[in-house]
Amino acid sequence: MAEGIRDKVAIIGMGCTKFGERWDMSAGNLMVEAFVEAIQDAGIEKKDLQASWLGTCYEEVSVGKSAIPLAVTLKLPFIPATRVENFCATGSEALRGACYGVASGACDIALALGVEKLKDVGYGGLPQVDTQVGTALRFAFPNYTPPGMFAMMGTRYFAQYGLSPQEGKRVLAHITVKSHHNGAMNPKAHLRREVTIDEVVNAPIVAWPLGLFDCCGVSDGAAAAIVCRADLAKKYRPDPVYVKSLQIAASSGEEMICTDWDFAHVESTVRASERAYREAGIKSPRKEISMMEVHDCFSITELTIYEDLGISPRGKAKDDVEAGFYDLDGKIPCQPDGGLKCFGHPIGASGLRMMYEMYKQLQGKAGPRQVKDPKFGLTHNMGGIPPLNVVSICIVGH
Amino acid sequence: MVGITSYGAYIPMYRIQRMTIYQALGWLNPASLLPGEKGVANYDEDSLTMAVAAAVDCLTGVDRDKIDGLFFATTTAPYKERQNAGIIATALDLNPNARTADFATSLKAGTGALISAYDAATSGSAKNVMVCAADCRMGKPGGYQEEVYGDGAAALLVGDKNVIASIEGTNSVSYDFVDVWRSQEDRFNRAWEDRWIRDEGYGKFISEAISGLLKKCNLTPKDIAKVVYPCLYTRAHADIGKQIGFERGQVQEHYFTAIGNTGTPYALMLLVAALEEAKPGDRIIVASHGNGSDAVLLQVTKDIKKLKDRRGMKKHLESKKDLGSYEKYATFREILEIDTGGRGDEIAATPMSTLWRERKMILGLCGVKCRRCGTPQYPPQDICANPKCGAIKEMDDYRFSDKTGRLFTYTGDLLAFSPSPPAIYGTVDFDGGGRWFFDLDDCEIDSMQVGMPVEMSFRRKYHDPSRRLYVYYWKATPIRA
Numbered sequence: 002m003a004e005g006i007r008d009k010v011a012i013i014g015m016g017c018t019k020f021g022e023r024w025d026m027s028a029g030n031l032m033v034e035a036f037v038e039a040i041q042d043a044g045i046e047k048k049d050l051q052a053s054w055l056g057t058c059y060e061e062v063s064v065g066k067s068a069i070p071l072a073v074t075l076k077l078p079f080i081p082a083t084r085v086e087n088f089c090a091t092g093s094e095a096l097r098g099a100c101y102g103v104a105s106g107a108c109d110i111a112l113a114l115g116v117e118k119l120k121d122v123g124y125g126g127l128p129q130v131d132t133q134v135g136t137a138l139r140f141a142f143p144n145y146t147p148p149g150m151f152a153m154m155g156t157r158y159f160a161q162y163g164l165s166p167q168e169g170k171r172v173l174a175h176i177t178v179k180s181h182h183n184g185a186m187n188p189k190a191h192l193r194r195e196v197t198i199d200e201v202v203n204a205p206i207v208a209w210p211l212g213l214f215d216c217c218g219v220s221d222g223a224a225a226a227i228v229c230r231a232d233l234a235k236k237y238r239p240d241p242v243y244v245k246s247l248q249i250a251a252s253s254g255e256e257m258i259c260t261d262w263d264f265a266h267v268e269s270t271v272r273a274s275e276r277a278y279r280e281a282g283i284k285s286p287r288k289e290i291s292m293m294e295v296h297d298c299f300s301i302t303e304l305t306i307y308e309d310l311g312i313s314p315r316g317k318a319k320d321d322v323e324a325g326f327y328d329l330d331g332k333i334p335c336q337p338d339g340g341l342k343c344f345g346h347p348i349g350a351s352g353l354r355m356m357y358e359m360y361k362q363l364q365g366k367a368g369p370r371q372v373k374d375p376k377f378g379l380t381h382n383m384g385g386i387p388p389l390n391v392v393s394i395c396i397v398g399h
Numbered sequence: 400m401v402g403i404t405s406y407g408a409y410i411p412m413y414r415i416q417r418m419t420i421y422q423a424l425g426w427l428n429p430a431s432l433l434p435g436e437k438g439v440a441n442y443d444e445d446s447l448t449m450a451v452a453a454a455v456d457c458l459t460g461v462d463r464d465k466i467d468g469l470f471f472a473t474t475t476a477p478y479k480e481r482q483n484a485g486i487i488a489t490a491l492d493l494n495p496n497a498r499t500a501d502f503a504t505s506l507k508a509g510t511g512a513l514i515s516a517y518d519a520a521t522s523g524s525a526k527n528v529m530v531c532a533a534d535c536r537m538g539k540p541g542g543y544q545e546e547v548y549g550d551g552a553a554a555l556l557v558g559d560k561n562v563i564a565s566i567e568g569t570n571s572v573s574y575d576f577v578d579v580w581r582s583q584e585d586r587f588n589r590a591w592e593d594r595w596i597r598d599e600g601y602g603k604f605i606s607e608a609i610s611g612l613l614k615k616c617n618l619t620p621k622d623i624a625k626v627v628y629p630c631l632y633t634r635a636h637a638d639i640g641k642q643i644g645f646e647r648g649q650v651q652e653h654y655f656t657a658i659g660n661t662g663t664p665y666a667l668m669l670l671v672a673a674l675e676e677a678k679p680g681d682r683i684i685v686a687s688h689g690n691g692s693d694a695v696l697l698q699v700t701k702d703i704k705k706l707k708d709r710r711g712m713k714k715h716l717e718s719k720k721d722l723g724s725y726e727k728y729a730t731f732r733e734i735l736e737i738d739t740g741g742r743g744d745e746i747a748a749t750p751m752s753t754l755w756r757e758r759k760m761i762l763g764l765c766g767v768k769c770r771r772c773g774t775p776q777y778p779p780q781d782i783c784a785n786p787k788c789g790a791i792k793e794m795d796d797y798r799f800s801d802k803t804g805r806l807f808t809y810t811g812d813l814l815a816f817s818p819s820p821p822a823i824y825g826t827v828d829f830d831g832g833g834r835w836f837f838d839l840d841d842c843e844i845d846s847m848q849v850g851m852p853v854e855m856s857f858r859r860k861y862h863d864p865s866r867r868l869y870v871y872y873w874k875a876t877p878i879r880a
Contacts, residue, residue: 124740124741128745129742130745137753137760137778140754143822143836143838144812144817145812145815145836146815149812149815149822153824154808156809156810160808160849206811206813207813208811208821209810209811209812253786257784257834258777258780258784258834259785259786260834264808264826
């Protein structure tokens with residue numbers, strides 16, 4: 002395995018807007034809000050930036066193509082700007098570009114910014130873009146939405162591990178109740194109301210077996226990170242956060258085409274996390290990871306992620322969920338900021354929003370949601386659907 | 400000897416009780432109530448998809464590579480320009496050398512296509528011609544025709560080998576008798592007075608065609624085992640047979656109260672029903688009605704006993720679900736302009752060049768099978784998806800449309816727009832290998848189960864009203880009883 006980027010890059014500033022239905026804010030307004038917070042947090046000036054990466058997914062309903070909207074909105078001084086897109090893992094992809102730029106020596110300080118403006122579409126849920134799987138596959142894909150594609154993982158997970166739909170839905174409800182509890186304490190979160198197991202289980206169905214509360218918020222928002230060479234980080238702040246690993250894995254097609262894959266796990270998460278642990282020098286994630294923000298687009302996704310990350314044993318995540326292992330006061334708090342579920346999910350911003358929480362937690366600035374003495378924080382950002390996806394894992398620490 | 404070598408039929412899963420229609424709109428026309436029910440195409444079915452379904456039924460036990468002609472007869476072709484038969488031939492994955500033609504604009508187009516297929520096989524210009532007929536006609540809401548018209552399809556394979564019913568003679572009468580009509584501006588049929596249609600047209604042309612045929616062939620009604628013709632009016636239907644000299648038992652049951660007047664395929668669907676009961680040696684006459692009549696004399700051979708089991712009319716008649724509501728019917732037929740919630744309006748342009756390039760994949764549901772490791776794969780891949788193989792460009796075509804499979808997982812999606820929510824879809828593991836996700840149809844979410852057997856059904860993928868396009872693809876359905 003390659004040497005990797007462990008401890009070569011530090012995060013010295015971050016910003017994140019309030020997520021939600023920001024009817025009065027354009028994508029550009031959101032970018033500025035996140036950028037100003039990040040640059041003030043880092044204590045640098047715009048002229049210190051040497052390169053920039055923009056992550057946005059549904060550019061056709063917000064900023065348009067290319068990185069030019071980033072450069073123009075922020076009035077960046079003719080520095081390199083690149084736009085990246087990897088479905089819902091877009092935000093992590095922007096961070097990866099900036100980190101790799103710094104780690105390579107091509108630049109000393111770089112900006113990663115993710116933004117999404119989803120509430121200019123005119124109907125609920127993500128935009129219906131027929132051609133997002135290409136002009137040919139579009140004809141072969143069913144009439145699907147993301148909840149449905151993940152709901153199929155629920156159906157399969159229940160069947161594979163012998164859970165009745167009622168049992169399965171109650172397990173998933175624990176995950177939702179936990180994230181709502183955390184999100185209610187977060188002033189920047191989109192959804193800030195505690196819910197009960199019964200409310201979750203009895204909510205209207207969106208895509209069988211998933212109900213309304215099994216699905217994350219569809220939000221507007223932006224988040225940004227300023228990264229720099231690790232050896233320069235202390236010049237800017239006493240408490241920078243260091244990147245321990247940053248790994249990404251994309252589906253090979255075998256899940257979708259061959260019949261071996263069980264549709265009850267995401268193979269890219271398994272592959273990316275194995276590499277990420279190795280790069281970070283983590284031997285036992287269940288013992289060493291202090292907290293995490295994972296891609297809980299749907300409750301079933303979070304349940305399977307516990308297993309795919311090698312933290313809960315295969316088929317046994319239910320036991321950890323019910324024991325409170327992932328609660329805010331549990332062994333590995335998961336979604337301390339409310340997650341996609343409650344913080345919200347402006348696609349291009351989400352990966353950076355996850356990092357924002359890990360960054361604040363590591364600095365001890367998470368207020369009532371503060372996790373005790375965290376050492377390693379993990380983010381897991383997934384783009385696509387269970388059979389066809391890209392997964393980004395980032396581990397950060399002191 | 401030239402004649403029918405195989406047959407198939409299709410009746411959609413859904414039926415609507417005529418009383419259901421009457422309860423919704425009978426107040427407009429209180430005297431319109433008719434007994435029984437009629438076949439209703441699902442929201443994603445039309446004459447073209449039903450023709451494919453009947454053809455697939457007809458292909459049971461048939462080597463489709465030998466088919467060198469396909470004729471499609473209908474008055475409700477989705478396209479006025481763009482050959483509909485060509486879409487069917489591609490969906491059936493027929494050899495591109497097969498001659499294709501649409502027969503249209505009259506309810507006797509079905510028998511017309513049959514006679515043309517007979518002529519082609521007799522002349523030797525084609526050896527095996529598939530004749531498909533289907534219709535999905537609409538009467539105006541609240542009218543008599545809406546209660547009468549049913550949807551369905553039939554398919555007959557015509558050739559000179561393994562003939563199960565030889566064609567022994569034909570007789571046609573053609574008149575510009577305008578009982579019903581639909582001009583290019585119309586969605587719904589219009590009609591002249593029923594009493595005139597019954598007494599001056601329907602009551603005369605079928606008799607004329609059949610009597611002429613009997614005379615031509617030197618036969619009397621006693622020589623005929625079954626006489627088959629469509630039913631427009633039940634009393635008049637019985638009178639026609641009586642008038643020519645047939646006993647009641649010689650007249651094929653018309654299923655008017657089970658499927659309705661299915662239009663172009665009607666006579667051929669009834670012929671399929673007659674063939675299902677026929678014995679070697681039986682003579683059958685089938686006659687159509689529509690701007691005159693074609694009558695065809697057939698004689699059943701002993702090879703009919705070798706025919707493989709299929710759904711035909713009998714199983715399709717038994718396998719049904721009640722649609723239950725007129726509003727649902729009106730939605731399926733796009734009579735009601737429903738709220739799509741915005742999401743349903745978003746239809747990207749259909750690139751014709753992509754459809755052409757990927758025609759085998761999209762219309763033909765063909766994937767590939769790796770020559771090296773034997774893994775069937777869909778959609779077609781250049782590089783084998785089996786991680787242990789990875790062979791590059793060592794693929795043979797592999798057809799999935801004729802494979803059954805098991806439902807690996809599924810969902811019922813209420814966020815996706817569907818005229819028949821929830822949008823049910825799932826992942827299918829094909830028997831023999833291969834996996835893909837498909838929309839699931841003719842089923843309800845509560846009856847779905849992981850592992851249930853499914854089969855493939857050619858359906859309308861979407862209708863793009865702004866570009867006037869109907870785009871087709873395959874869906875999965877629970878295996879129909």
